[in-house]
Amino acid sequence: MSVLIVIPARHASTRYPGKPLVALRGAGGEAKSLIQRSWEAARGVSGVDRVVVATDDDRIRDAAEGFGAEVVMTSPTCRNGTERCAEALAALGGGYDIVVNLQGDAPLTPAWFVEGLIAGLRGDPAAEVATPVLRCDGRALNGFLADRQAGRVGGTTAVFDRRGHALYFSKEVVPFTGQTYDDADETPVFHHVGVYAYRPAALNDYAGWEMGPLEALEGLEQLRFMEQGRPVLCVEVEARGRQFWELNNPEDVPRIEAMMREMGME
Template identity: 45%
Template sequence: MLRGAGGVARPLIEWSWRAAHRAFAELPIYVATDDQRIVAEVERFGGRALLTSADCRNGTERCAEAAEILGDRIEVVINLQGDALLTPPTILQALHERLRGDATVEVATPAIRAADATLAHLLAEQEAGRVGGTTVVTNAAGDALYFSKHLLPHGAARAGCPVALHLGVYAYRREALRRYSAAPPAAAELAEGLEQLRFLDQGVRVAVVDCPPPDQLTAELNNPEDAAPIEAELARLGLD
């Protein structure tokens, strides 16, 4: 449970649902899960949930299954992970607009330019043998060439080359999700632990939306020690 500005304790999934609702109050929002307990919790706070298979290997496969359950009611799916409650609405909206504005884009995902302090953190984590974040390199059209948990491009810090820090939010067209779920995991996907690499392996265009660095914390809740700074940020933003 996490507390916001008003001190009310809410489960993580409700905070993430609220983050999606702040971005898309007028659009249908569903929580896709393989856990009946989460379905019950979502329905308790008034949300809508879809019970999907336990065989989904990642969030993109789960979105593909959810899209098939919903059928022709939807054409575009935006995937906000359940632990990404601090994702700014502007980033989600930018992805939606990217697909709406260009019918040739099948998948879109955001990235921000790593500031000096962020770049120093990524380098320090890499030197210590830890993952500090995911980076992406793009072509001249702004489409992804590769994503990695290693710092890309190699030698960027020495060469003064900009580094794009990837944020794990996605927008997909239904057909791209169908192709994804029908294909086996790619070798690079398994090696990097990055699900989006399956799209690149299939030759699917992944547009990288260049977003300005948000003026707020965007940390995910992955460990117990993440709760305190996230609660502090919820309070600072006045979210309840």
């Protein structure tokens, strides 16, 4: 089955304008843009036939082409990354069995997260979309809770049924737990990792649906599939000692850089 990875990127972010071009310094002190680090993460995934950056911004296009990425220009009217992926797929003429949306704000995404996601979608014929989830340890959960108390969105959490099919995604921390956890403790909360794999038919359908009330309230694009009754598979992945965090706010830059130093990522 042929696989396309699309990295959607836009300059006009409400929370963090210009985010894809923000520089992140690795363990050796080298600064690379967020979009370049996301592209390098995508290039490290095995079994992928093509990787493209999808954007509507000339500054991002120029930066991406400067480090060797293939770029597909898309419309500024795309409301989220999934719509941008659908438009990019159409612009490329289709021809892929699985399309992966590796969001451009997740440079710490390990290759095995995406590989597990692709395998999960291949193994569940009922699922039209798949996305990875990572069980939080106490350190991650406490970081989420601290962000929420400070009025920041620190990440998305997911709850799902015994088949792994999603019940809900939220920027609040769900499910509620009143317990206190040490950094190394296992918790019942799952961090939703911002990567998606779609069957092309589901991706094409998505672009024609109106945004539903839950998607509008949470600002989470995957809820549109759920509001249409389309199954979303949550694939549990393992950290294997790697830390994971998305760049959502300016405050996340030093946090991600510290993680990169700690893990020895250049």
